[in-house]
Amino acid sequence: MSSTTRPAAGGAILPPEEARSVPIKAIKLRHPWRMVFAVLLVVIFVSVVVDAALRPAYDWPAVGKYLFDRRISQAAVVTLQLTVYSMVIAIVLGVILAVMRLSPNPVVKSLAWFYLWIFRGTPVYVQLTIWGLISLIYSSIDIGIPFMDPWVSFSTNAALSTFTIAIIGLALNEAAYMAEIVRAGLLAVDRGQEEAATALGMSWSQTMTRVILPQSMRVIIPPTGNEVISMLKTTSLVTAVPFSFELFTRSRDISAETFNPIPLLIVASIWYLFFTSILMVGQHFLEKRFARGVGDRQPDRKDAVGTGTGTLTGVVPVVDSGQPSVIAPPRQDDPPANPGGVK
Known part of the structure; x- marks a missing residue:
C-alpha cells in the first residue's frame, strides 16, 4: 500500500493513519x-x-347509549356490505375499461372514454337519484332480441331492490375512477418489460399476470386504498336512491325520534372512523407487501484490490484549510492511480 493518501486537487497529503483517526464532532442545531x-x-x-x-x-351519555345500539350496528354492517360489493364490481369493471382505453381499436377506446366522461362529469348524488327513478324510465326488464318480442320480461321494481340499485349506482360511478387508476398503473410499467416477456414466449395473459400487473400494483394500490375509504363514506349518499338502512341515514332517523341529532352524528362518525382506521392499516401492509425490493438495491462496491485502479472515493476528515476534502473518482481518460496494482 502506498504510504500517503492522494486527495483531490487543493487538499493536503496526509499519512493514512492520521487521515483515518480524526473524529468528527457534530453539534445538533437548536x-x-x-x-x-x-x-x-x-x-x-x-x-x-x-x-x-x-x-x-x-351529550356524551347519549353517545355511549347509542354507540352499540342494535340498529346502529346493523346499519354499520350494511354500510360495509355496500362498500365491499360496490368496490368489487368497480375494480372488475375498471380493469375492463382501462384495457379498453389502451386498446388500439378506436371504437373500443372511444366507448371507454365516453363512459368515463359521463360518470366522472356528473355528481354521484345526481347519478344515485336517477338510479332511484329507474323504474319510471324502464318499467320492465326485457331479455331477448332487440326490436322483437322479449323472451323474458319482469317488472323492474320486482327485479331490483333499493339495496341492489344502490350498489349498481355506486359501482358504476367508482368504475370510472378505477379505470384511470388501473390505466396509470399499467402505463407506469416500462414497455421493455412486455417486450422481454414476449421474447421469452409468454402469452398475453401470462405477461399481464406475471410481469405487468405485479409491477403495476405498487402504483395501483395506494390510490385504490384511498378509493375504498372514499367509497365507505360515499355510501352515506345512497339515501338518494332512496335506501335508508346504511349508517348515516339510520342514525339520522333515530335522531329524528329522540330530537337530539348531535350525539347520533358523533356515533356515526365514530363508526366511520373505526372502519377507515382498519382500512388504512390494511392499505399500509398491502403497500409494504407490493413495494418490496423498491429502493433497497445498493450500488455495487468494487474491491480496491485487484481492480486495476485501486481508487477510493470519500472524504478526508482534516486538511490544512480546516475543510473536508472530497476524493472524487478519476475520469475515464485519467491514468490509474497505481498502474502496477496495489502492493
Whole structure:
C-alpha cells in the first residue's frame, strides 16, 4: 500500500493513519421557535378536547347509549356490505375499461372514454337519484332480441331492490375512477418489460399476470386504498336512491325520534372512523407487501484490490484549510492511480 493518501486537487497529503483517526464532532442545531410552536399546538389540542368533554350539547351519555345500539350496528354492517360489493364490481369493471382505453381499436377506446366522461362529469348524488327513478324510465326488464318480442320480461321494481340499485349506482360511478387508476398503473410499467416477456414466449395473459400487473400494483394500490375509504363514506349518499338502512341515514332517523341529532352524528362518525382506521392499516401492509425490493438495491462496491485502479472515493476528515476534502473518482481518460496494482 502506498504510504500517503492522494486527495483531490487543493487538499493536503496526509499519512493514512492520521487521515483515518480524526473524529468528527457534530453539534445538533437548536430550533427554539419550533418547540414554541409545538407547545402551542398541544395547548390548543388539549383545550379543544377539554371543551368538547364539558360541552353539554355533545351529550356524551347519549353517545355511549347509542354507540352499540342494535340498529346502529346493523346499519354499520350494511354500510360495509355496500362498500365491499360496490368496490368489487368497480375494480372488475375498471380493469375492463382501462384495457379498453389502451386498446388500439378506436371504437373500443372511444366507448371507454365516453363512459368515463359521463360518470366522472356528473355528481354521484345526481347519478344515485336517477338510479332511484329507474323504474319510471324502464318499467320492465326485457331479455331477448332487440326490436322483437322479449323472451323474458319482469317488472323492474320486482327485479331490483333499493339495496341492489344502490350498489349498481355506486359501482358504476367508482368504475370510472378505477379505470384511470388501473390505466396509470399499467402505463407506469416500462414497455421493455412486455417486450422481454414476449421474447421469452409468454402469452398475453401470462405477461399481464406475471410481469405487468405485479409491477403495476405498487402504483395501483395506494390510490385504490384511498378509493375504498372514499367509497365507505360515499355510501352515506345512497339515501338518494332512496335506501335508508346504511349508517348515516339510520342514525339520522333515530335522531329524528329522540330530537337530539348531535350525539347520533358523533356515533356515526365514530363508526366511520373505526372502519377507515382498519382500512388504512390494511392499505399500509398491502403497500409494504407490493413495494418490496423498491429502493433497497445498493450500488455495487468494487474491491480496491485487484481492480486495476485501486481508487477510493470519500472524504478526508482534516486538511490544512480546516475543510473536508472530497476524493472524487478519476475520469475515464485519467491514468490509474497505481498502474502496477496495489502492493
